[in-house]
Amino acid sequence: KAGVTQTPRYLIKTRGQQVTLSCSPISGHRSVSWYQQTPGQGLQFLFEYFSETQRNKGNFPGRFSGRQFSNSRSEMNVSTLELGDSALYLCASSLVLASGTEAFFGQGTRLTVV
């Protein structure tokens, strides 16, 4: 069974631009979460979607947004990019929301803002 797929794997953008990252969860998984990973901060929670609804949100500015489609695929968008947005963005999917089921992670999208 295919794992979590994130595209693209690598991105280079300039300050002020916007970017859209995509995540396809494991088939049948309805919950998708996004995390930002940086060396100094570890994994910071961005948001979680379940059945096309945002269920939880982390402490990130409004420049960070996301959505989930009816097939559970999710996208996150970052507008007006800043140098500090350079990070590995990880997507994770799980079968259901708020349960003991583990999350499965994609390989991430490495975003570099120059």
Place this chain on the structure above:
Amino acid sequence: AQSVAQPEDQVNVAEGNPLTVKCTYSVSGNPYLFWYVQYPNRGLQFLLKYITGDNLVKGSYGFEAEFNKSQTSFHLKKPSALVSDSALYFCAVRDMNRDDKIIFGKGTRLHILP
């Protein structure tokens, strides 16, 4: 609010020796607890989880973790370390009683010395 602490940024262990990676947590209700491992340029891989029941949980690659409610800890252990265990390890918690996200610690880098 829930939180996870991994007090050690780095742990060095000689190959063949037992290893412990520490994790403490804070949740308002009962916890779901997880350990993940990350190899270079990869996403996170699930190792093991505690949901309920036996306090000693066994997982992948010979790892185990012990849930200690009184000390609010969930330390990761392995009886005999391998060089291939060298990686970044993350502890995570989800509040069982709330519709809440999975929160990760900042990670502990494990170095197994040959």
